Amino acid sequence: MNLQDFTKLLRTRWITIVVTMLVSVLAAVAYSLLTTPLYQASTRLYVSTSAGSSAADLYQGNRLSQERVLSYTQLITGETLAQRTIDKLGVNMTAPALQERVKASAKLDTVLIDVSVLDESPVRARDIANALSDEFVVMVRELETPKPGAAPDARVIVEQRASVPTKPVIPKTARNLAIGLGLGLLTGIGLAVLRDMLDNTVKSRETLEEITGVGIVGAIPLDKVRRNQPVIPFDTETSAIAEAFRKLRTNLQFLSVDNPPRVIIVTSSVPNEGKSTTAINLALALAEAEHNVVLVDGDMRRPSLDRYLHLVGQVGFSTVLSGGASLSEVLQQTQYPRLTVLTSGAIPPNPSELLGSMAAKTVLTELRQKFDYVIVDSAPLLAVTDGALLAANADGALIMTRFGQxxxxxxxxxxxxxxxxxxxxxxxxxxxxxxxxxxxxxYSYSYSYYGESAKPESKEAKSAASDTSPESSDTAP
Ligand SMILES: Nc1ncnc2c1ncn2[C@@H]1O[C@H](COP(=O)(O)OP(=O)(O)O)[C@@H](O)[C@H]1O
Ligand SMILES: [Mg+2]
Structure with missing residues (x-):
């Protein structure tokens, strides 16, 4: 995967990434809210050693203090001092529990010790920090006095007493949120890559060309308007989808230049890939270019041309095949110039048999003689053989593939x-x-080119065009 593939992946799967990030940030917020807040109170201790008055003695004394500081930090976090502090304050706590909340640190080459205490209550944090420091002063005096009555070798002064902390130090909400955001982003990208690897739908021209072994003759954009109105009004329409069908029309004429296909089956693997929509609009695009076109509904299981084009559906292809009517009786003229339709007719019990019959072949031959183009809608190939049988009697088939599905x-x-x-x-x-x-x-380049070159005039055409043009936003009217 190169950088371009990766950015493409991020763009297509941005929802996965954003949702994962949101979940992760929400988890961080929840974690912060559920964490018991802890307050920290601190004191600072100063260690001094009794020394002579000469410069050498002072230096010696300072050295001794610095050496002591290290052992003192150990004593401050020790069990003895913890127990003495608990006894003094009368708090309900065990010595090890208190030890865990006490931290003592000394800066290198100084005689200062910073003591900090964590507690759920800010007041108690202060009280413990102060009591612990006071007890330590007493403890050092006892330890450093060589014999009763003598002056101690070293002493500790509480240089700075603790005050009541105003803000808790835990939870670290900002840090948690940052971690949540970062982790969410990484997990999101990971999930997006994983989903992309597991995705085996057709999403590029190259893939489709590779697996079908034929060229791509059309790329029809998604157009929300088509969900309710599959028929594109070609006389007013200049949108990307209309242009895509015109381009498909042109490409068909390039297929075999000496003998271009005229009886064409529109088919696909599964339902809802846009077979009927493509059949109708390809027929309309051909009719727009002054060709006489007949559109045949070869989908006898789920016929839809009568519905999409508001025609009579009860008589049609199946009626002719069963001998119930002649072809000329059931061909229906439409409101669109040069477009004739043969609907599917009543749903027969044996569509495959009918469509594979000699009669079906004869109908197609007859239509070929009467019209410039015969466009046949069909049933999905993976479900039934109908489409393949029709294609065998035609000049060939166009296979629809729904992008990403x-x-x-x-x-x-x-x-x-x-x-x-x-x-x-x-x-x-x-x-x-x-x-x-x-x-x-x-594809965005070619569509924006069409969008610019053909500026829609009417309001209707404008809104239809803006719905499909790549630059438009979701909120376009
Ligand atoms: N280019 C398109 N943009 C948006 N919706 C479409 C497009 N082509 C088809 N549709 C919609 O998808 C659905 C299935 O299309 P249809 O042509 O009936 O598929 P099929 O004949 O393969 O079952 C229909 O509701 C149709 O309106
Ligand atoms: Mg259909």
Missing amino acids: TKRDQVVHAARNLADVGASLLGAVLTMMPTRGGGSYS
């Missing part, structure tokens, strides 16, 4: 199903490509 092995199987019946695969189409985020990266 269709799995690689599903496409591989679908392509194999087509090959098994001797159908030719004309090209692959990536559908519902995100217009923003990492996946769209390599």
Whole structure:
């Protein structure tokens, strides 16, 4: 994975990263809130050694003090002093428990000792720190007096007494939050990389070309408007999705220049990959370019062209195949110029048998003679053989692959199903490509180019265009 792949990954999986960071920061907040606050009170002790008045004696005395400081820090955190402090204050605590809360430190080459005490109560922290220091003064006097009545060799003065701390030192909320944020970011990125590694959906042209063995003839962007209205009004539409279908139309004419395919099956591996939507809009794009087009609903299990185009669905392809009507009787003219539709007709009990029949082949041949293009919508290839059977009788098939949804092995199987019946695969189409985020990266240039060159005039076209253009935001009207 190079740097470019990595930034692309971060862009596509930013939600994973942000959510992990949020969870981690919330955990840090919860941890801080649940931690019992501890207050710290500190005193400072000064160690002096009785010495003579000469410079040498003073130096000697200072050296002795410095040497003592180290042993004193041990004594301050020792059990004896802890017990004496507890006895003096009468607090309900064991000596080891108190020892754990006492810290003593001496700076190198000084005669100063810093003592600090942690406690849940700020007042008690101060009291313990002061009592402990006072007791230590007494303790040192006892220890350093060589024989009763003599002057002690060293003494300790409480140079600075403890006051009541105002703010707790624990929890360290800011530090916890920073750790939470940092850990969250790292875990988030880790999860994003992991999810990316486990993701086996088709997300790039290269992958799709590699597994189908044919070129990409179209890349249809995701367009929210299409969820409710699959039909693109090509006469007013200048949005990215309309341009994508025009480009698909152009690419089809380049497929085999001497004998361009005219009977084309639109198929895919699984449902909801945009077969019907693509079939309709490809047909409309071809009709826009002055071709006479017939759109056939070859999906006899879940027909949708009648619904999407508001046509009569009860009579159609299946009616002709069963001999119930002649072809010319069931072809429906649409409100769109040069577009004729053959709906699927009543759902038969044996679609595969019907679509694999000679009658079906004859219908396609007849349509080929009457129209410039025959675009056939079909059922998903992994579910049933219908699509493959139709493709075997056509010039070839276009295989739809839904970006980020269709799995690689599903496409591989679908392509194999087509090959098994001797159908030719004309090209692959990536559908519902995100217009923003990492996946769209390599396409954003071409779409923004179209968006700029064709400025929408009407308000309707403008809003439709802004919905799909890569620069638009989610809040666009
Ligand atoms: N480019 C697109 N952008 C947004 N939604 C789409 C797009 N193409 C198709 N859809 C929606 O996805 C759903 C499935 O599309 P459809 O064409 O019926 O798929 P299929 O025929 O493969 O089952 C429909 O609701 C349709 O409106
Ligand atoms: Mg469909």
